[in-house]
Amino acid sequence: MPLPETWMPQRREDGELVGWIVPQGDGFVTHDLLGRARQEAPLDWLDAEEDLENLGIGYLAEIYALRTGAGEWVRVRVVEVSTDGIGLKDDDFGDIGAPVSSYRLPFPVGDRLVPLADAPAPVRSLMS
The missing domain is CATH 2.30.30 (SH3 type barrels.)
Structure with missing residues (x-):
């Protein structure tokens, strides 16, 4: 599936993709590398970035x-x-x-x- 244009990639410091941040209402919802939304209630931008950085990619293993x-x-x-x-x-x-x-x-x-x-x-x- 082509990603919607609103899905903004989030990368670690080393450039590894960890997920996407998607605008929703006045906030943002994070999506992991499997495309699953990580929360129902939107977060502010900094919390969304932190959510994906803390998630990392280890769950894939x-x-x-x-x-x-x-x-x-x-x-x-x-x-x-x-x-x-x-x-x-x-x-x-x-x-x-x-x-x-x-x-x-x-x-x-x-x-x-x-x-x-x-x-x-x-x-x-x-x-x-």
């Missing part, structure tokens, strides 16, 4: 749960992030020889991808 087209939840890891789409793969638990499936989601991800702890149903994994 976390384990997530993905709701498949069949409605089941699977344990996945993020392997690619861009506004062209989000690449995911089964969490292989570090076993490089494990057969894994890959998945592609449109940007922004919506509610099909959640942190593992927030999955609303049992999550299938390669180890189960």
Whole structure:
């Protein structure tokens, strides 16, 4: 998806993109690299910058749960992030020889991808 012109990129000091700041009413809402809004109530500009700088990019290395087209939840890891789409793969638990499936989601991800702890149903994994 092409980003709306109103989405302003926010970068760390080293130039790494950490998200976007989007005008909303008299304030701003931050969006992470998966395209998810980080708050409902708008912030002032400095608080929006601080929110994304504090968020960083470490959350991308976390384990997530993905709701498949069949409605089941699977344990996945993020392997690619861009506004062209989000690449995911089964969490292989570090076993490089494990057969894994890959998945592609449109940007922004919506509610099909959640942190593992927030999955609303049992999550299938390669180890189960």
